Amino acid sequence: MPVTQITPDPEALTMNVHAEFDASVERVWSVFTDPRQLERFWGPPGWPATFRAFDFEPGGVAKYSLTGPDGQTHHARWEFLRIDAPDSYEVLDGFADEDGDLIAGMAPMRMVFTFTAEGSRTRFHGVTHFESLESLEQQVAMGMVEGMRMAMGQLDTVLQDLRAYAEGKGTRVEVLDDQHVRITRLVNGPRELVWRAHTEPELLKQWLLGPDGWRMTVCEVDPAVGGSYRYAWEGPGESFGFDGENLVVDAPRRSVTTEHMTGTDYPSTVNDLQLYEENGATLLTLIITYPDAATRDMVLATGMTEGMETSYERLEREVLASV
Incomplete structure (x- = not known):
């Protein structure tokens, strides 16, 4: 990670961030x-x-928002x-309303x-300068x-x-903490089409199959916020499925859903899918939130990553190359 030090200074009423980057x-x-x-x-992962x-x-304004995995x-x-x-x-950074106007009573930094x-x-x-010790502590x-x-810590990727960062490296998994895992995969295709492949049933059925020998038997998708989905697969001697709800839909950039194994009492995860395109390739980033470290480790031990890589290879071969 590029960050070398982050230091609050209560006496100077500042927060100092020091970092080094291998770039000009x-x-x-x-x-x-x-x-x-x-x-x-x-914005940190998930926001x-x-x-x-x-x-x-000088005198110009930037307006932005941070959206969490729950839609907040x-x-x-x-x-x-x-x-x-x-x-x-140098900027003044402050909390704002939906129109981008500063919120009264909350001094900008x-x-x-x-x-x-x-x-x-x-x-x-x-360096961030605060108006008061109370504001810094808050x-x-x-x-x-x-x-x-x-x-x-995300800047090295940016x-x-x-292509230099991700091409040919397959599906990569990073454990961020006890509850969060980040999965990245470069997909050779435009973001609009990668988004469609994740949201249109006829395309999903072509690639979201995991290991060879499995077939998708149910693919129901309501792409709206609050809408639900249900997938089911059959393979050699077994079957399973997932269901969930859409929490955030920001086409073709981001989709956040819950995921629950159908017919079980296993806890749900929250899956935050983000797509970024550059020069005809799309970086797929999936941040998964687990209820605890034990569930995280149990899922990772199932061979999930290998199944995902097989599916992404099929996505490029069967969907992106043929459209």
Whole structure:
């Protein structure tokens, strides 16, 4: 992870973030000033950002929201105070309403981002200034330190060319903590089509089959928020299925669903699917939330990853290559 240190300073009323990146200042500057790239890391896993306005000039405003896996949304805005490309810029960051207007009684925080070349690498320093000790302590209590660490930890992926980062590496699994697992897979095809392949029954039946020898016997999908789905498969001597509900639908970018093994009392998981396209390829990121570490380990031990890789290979071969 690129983050080297995050330090609250109660005396100075600041929060300092230090990080190093294996990229030039110009490249790091670009991901901090392009809203489409900011969306890939400005928010911890499971809380991606959506920038709906980004007027990058002194006095300009950026409006964004963070949407959690339960559909809960927090709105915020930046006002750009100073821009010295590609060395630093300064913003007022505050909580906002749905229209992007600052919420009365909640003082915005002043943030300064500084980028310094260290040979071929870049040193980043971000400092957040708070109006009071109470405001600083409130943000720390709300998880700002860990949230910032996890958000910035996603930057290595953003800084790399997508194909260089993921092509040919198959389905990769990262255990984030006791309850969260992140699965990534580069799919050779446009995001719109990958989205359709995850939401249209006729396409799902062609690839979501797991190991060879299985067939999908039930595929019912209501793609709306609050809608449900049900899948079932039959294989050599056995059968099983899943059912769940759609919590978030942001086509063709993100879908969050619950997942429960049909006919069992096993606890449900929450599956957060996010799609990002670059140069005709789509990075599929799936963040799974388990009820506990024991359930996480039990599921991972089933050979889930191998079955997913077989399905994704089939997706590229049977669906994306033929449409």
